[in-house]
Amino acid sequence: MARSALYLSKSRLISAWQCPKKLHLEKHFPELGKVSRQTEALIEAGHRVGAVAQTLYGGADAVAVRFDFRTMLAETQALIDGGADFPLFEASFRFEGVLVRVDVMLPDAGGWRVIEVKSSTSVKDYHVLDCAIQDWVLRNSGIKVLSVSLAHINNQFIYQGDGNFDGLFLEHDLTDEVRLLEPRVVELLAKARVAVGGPMPEVNVGAHCSSPFACQFSAHCWPHDTRYPIRGLGGNQAKLGEFVALGCRDILDVDENSLTSATQRRIHRVTSKGEAEILDGARGVLTALPYPRYYLDFETIAPAVPFWRGTRPFQAIPVQWSVHIEDESAIRHDEFLDLSGAAPMRALAERLIAVLGDSGPVLMYTNYEQQVLNNLIEICDDLAAPLRAIVARLFDLHPVVRDNYYHPEMLGSWSIKAVLPCIAPHMSYAALDGIQEGTAASEGFLEAIGLADNAAAPPTAARKAELREQLLRYCRFDTEAMVEIVRFFSSMSGERNA
Numbered sequence: 020m021a022r023s024a025l026y027l028s029k030s031r032l033i034s035a036w037q038c039p040k041k042l043h044l045e046k047h048f049p050e051l052g053k054v055s056r057q058t059e060a061l062i063e064a065g066h067r068v069g070a071v072a073q074t075l076y077g078g079a080d081a082v083a084v085r086f087d088f089r090t091m092l093a094e095t096q097a098l099i100d101g102g103a104d105f106p107l108f109e110a111s112f113r114f115e116g117v118l119v120r121v122d123v124m125l126p127d128a129g130g131w132r133v134i135e136v137k138s139s140t141s142v143k144d145y146h147v148l149d150c151a152i153q154d155w156v157l158r159n160s161g162i163k164v165l166s167v168s169l170a171h172i173n174n175q176f177i178y179q180g181d182g183n184f185d186g187l188f189l190e191h192d193l194t195d196e197v198r199l200l201e202p203r204v205v206e207l208l209a210k211a212r213v214a215v216g217g218p219m220p221e222v223n224v225g226a227h228c229s230s231p232f233a234c235q236f237s238a239h240c241w242p243h244d245t246r247y248p249i250r251g252l253g254g255n256q257a258k259l260g261e262f263v264a265l266g267c268r269d270i271l272d273v274d275e276n277s278l279t280s281a282t283q284r285r286i287h288r289v290t291s292k293g294e295a296e297i298l299d300g301a302r303g304v305l306t307a308l309p310y311p312r313y314y315l316d317f318e319t320i321a322p323a324v325p326f327w328r329g330t331r332p333f334q335a336i337p338v339q340w341s342v343h344i345e346d347e348s349a350i351r352h353d354e355f356l357d358l359s360g361a362a363p364m365r366a367l368a369e370r371l372i373a374v375l376g377d378s379g380p381v382l383m384y385t386n387y388e389q390q391v392l393n394n395l396i397e398i399c400d401d402l403a404a405p406l407r408a409i410v411a412r413l414f415d416l417h418p419v420v421r422d423n424y425y426h427p428e429m430l431g432s433w434s435i436k437a438v439l440p441c442i443a444p445h446m447s448y449a450a451l452d453g454i455q456e457g458t459a460a461s462e463g464f465l466e467a468i469g470l471a472d473n474a475a476a477p478p479t480a481a482r483k484a485e486l487r488e489q490l491l492r493y494c495r496f497d498t499e500a501m502v503e504i505v506r507f508f509s510s511m512s513g514e515r516n517a
């Protein structure tokens with residue numbers, strides 16, 4: 020392949036830094052990748068963050084360069100040649116086949132201050148490399164770069180409304196670090212060219228498959244065509260990669276004696292046995308829980324750019340709950356969901372306080388509900404006392420299940436979605452219509468209130484009704500699942516294995 024044809028974007032170079040095989044697959048076999056819903060949501064959040072950055076950094080004379088790369092390169096060149104002395108957004112440059120699009124360029128003292136905007140909440144190693152690539156291309160394109168900074172989200176920023184986002188970003192001057200990395204940029208480019216222009220690089224799986232980004236080719240590269248794929252052992256990914264390099268594909272291919280983690284040894288032991296292991300502890304703990312029992316689940320949103328007054332970036336904001344209320348003889352259900360688009364937190368909190376009363380354990384699965392309640396206390400501080408009283412009644416089912424149950428089909432996960440099909444095969448998240456997991460629920464809520472990042476228009480009434488039904492069903496299913504879990508373990512007669 021001719022060198023001139025090897026155009027590489029900055030993100031492709033970062034891929035090569037993470038794993039040359041990843042870059043090769045992105046270029047030649049993108050269809051083998053599976054981008055997760057969470058990753059797609061982050062990309063969309065990044066667009067929203069970028070748009071806010073433009074309003075903060077731009078004046079009336081700012082110019083945003085748009086359209087395809089070829090047009091952007093030409094337009095940028097024309098602006099620079101014309102002596103631009105106003106903020107530029109998305110200005111695009113190319114050097115040695117590397118294409119970069121600069122989030123923000125601010126004219127200053129005959130040169131430019133360059134700002135890269137990220138929707139993360141801190142500076143990461145790869146951000147510095149990212150900025151170094153940008154700096155290298157710009158300076159070699161004849162741009163006088165005075166400084167290179169990274170602007171990331173300030174997660175302590177509290178939105179006060181009226182579209183005022185002053186303080187949303189924290190800026191770090193990385194100029195010195197970036198300049199030191201110049202030799203590494205040149206090395207990386209050489210490595211990336213080989214990865215793209217040569218045969219598939221031979222790279223074993225390992226920790227790099229999930230850091231700094233979850234690789235979209237994980238399902239392709241990690242062994243997956245066995246009954247108990249080795250990744251189900253969990254734990255140290257580098258160590259698992261070593262097992263794969265030795266030819267292990269299935270959990271049962273691994274010698275149990277080579278496992279040092281107690282959890283991995285347990286997973287291996289139960290998987291080898293081929294049947295669930297149930298310890299006696301869960302029954303005693305769960306049957307001792309007094310009535311009434313409340314089973315609580317929240318659905319949340321966590322926008323990078325807040326849109327409700329009093330909320331922070333990425334704060335998990337409850338927008339919906341489901342509660343099952345059980346006494347000795349009956350069980351009933353209550354729920355909250357407001358799709359008006361108005362901030363629902365206060366009404367949500369008041370209804371929750373009323374429904375949960377003042378006594379009885381409030382069961383949750385993992386301590387996420389506790390985090391959400393703490394966020395709610397922050398947002399509705401005048402309701403802090405009754406909300407703290409609820410926090411004091413929380414009972415986490417997760418450690419009880421984790422310590423007392425494992426089934427080979429759980430493949431190393433004690434999430435409610437992994438446990439439920441093993442104890443209650445008649446209940447399946449996969450059978451739910453539409454929304455089947457938390458990210459989809461967040462997106463569904465935002466779509467229903469007309470605030471989805473990718474929405475071209477508000478939802479129709481029919482679509483909103485459909486989303487309402489799916490959201491209610493999904494959240495209710497979570498608390499039904501908890502009820503089922505408690506019933507399952509409470510009915511065990513004390514034997515160690517199912």
Ligand code: SF4
Binds near residue numbers: 044223229235
């Ligand atoms: S899954 Fe791992 S080995 Fe495969 S391309 Fe991604 S990072 Fe590289």
